[in-house]
Amino acid sequence: MADFDVAIVGAGAGGALAAAMLGRAGHRVCLIDPAREVGSQFRCEKLEAAHIGALRRAGLLDAIAGQGERYDTIWIARQGHLVERRPRTEYGFDYAQLVTALRESVPATVERIVDQVTAVTPKADASTLTLAEGQALSARLVVLATGLQPALAESMGMSRRVVSANHSISIGFDVAPVGRARFDFDALTYFGEHPEHRVSYITFFPVQDHVRANLFVYRDRNDPWLGHFRRDPVAAIGEVLPRLHKLTGAFEILDTPRMRPVDLVDTVGLDKPGMVLIGDAFSTACPVSGTGAAKALVDAERLCNGFVPGWLKQREITAADVAGFYADPEKVASDQFSRNLSLSAKRLALEPSLAWEAYRWVRFAGSVGRNVLASLRQPHHPHGAARS
Known part of the structure; x- marks a missing residue:
């Protein structure tokens, strides 16, 4: 038996949400990140419709949104004129505050490991992870939620393609x-x-x-x-x-x-058994689109609700199984919407x-x-x- 059902590498927004969902579902999970506390980062600073929808489906909206600053109307202005008072509920968040709230939703049954993963050997039956302090552990599934840090993925033969x-x-x-x-x-x-x-x-x-x-x-x-x-x-x-x-x-x-x-980047060479990438580790979004963190939350929610329970019932998690997650219609729609909006917004402005x-x-x-x-x-x- 592997040490864990799921090892999540990276405790940002997507990784913390995945740990909370899988831990609450009763799976043996570890969450690995070298930072014990969330440092100050200039990233997602508000929850918009896509973030809210993903958190609602994950069952965590009330716990997370209640810690943000709610507002229900947005003024839309162009050329010096107020053109619309748009009714829309959003929440202002400092990114560290958001990730801290997500981490606090992770149940105590999830093992927190404060260390850096230096190597992963992906296998269909159980992957091996090596930590900087020398410890090795195994997991049926490895979720790579390492954000904009590509070194670990590149060590497994994946590469970043600049779009x-x-x-x-x-x-x-x-x-x-x-x-x-x-x-x-x-x-x-x-x-x-x-x-x-x-x-x-x-x-x-x-x-x-x-x-x-x-x-x-x-x-x-x-x-x-x-x-x-x-x-x-x-x-x-x-x-x-x-x-x-x-x-x-x-x-x-x-x-x-x-x-x-910001560069728009995709990761290629994803055909690894027992290994899945989510959020910015999979592909980046332009902050203009407001979809970066939302994409990570959608990835985590779809993975945990739609795929992990079935995968853990199998003897192996093959590259074909992982490809099924990347082809999930909701994930694909989220990725395509984010990328199309990132590109079209630039043309609209310029x-x-x-x-x-x-x-x-x-x-x-x-x-x-x-x-x-x-x-x-x-x-x-x-x-x-x-x-x-």
């Missing part, structure tokens, strides 16, 4: 209004005004006791504008989003902004042609139309004044 190098740069920082206690909105998404500015959008949302902003741009890592942003971020934002202040008023940046360049300019105006008009229809559906006071 779009230097695809985007994400910038995160805390903000506060100047001269006022709060912004007029709970959350705001403001889209780039012109292709020459190379901006997808900026979004403001609550996280704990402050307001967080994420700015997504399409620029080279050595672009002079990034240096300008580091020196004077408020002025640099005003340069590329000159009408933003009509919605936000004057604001200040409270911390040192963090930047994260393409100067008349066709794309017309498409941008169609989206503008669509937002305005939805807002008008929503206001018409609002109940009215007896004297005809619409409720706020």
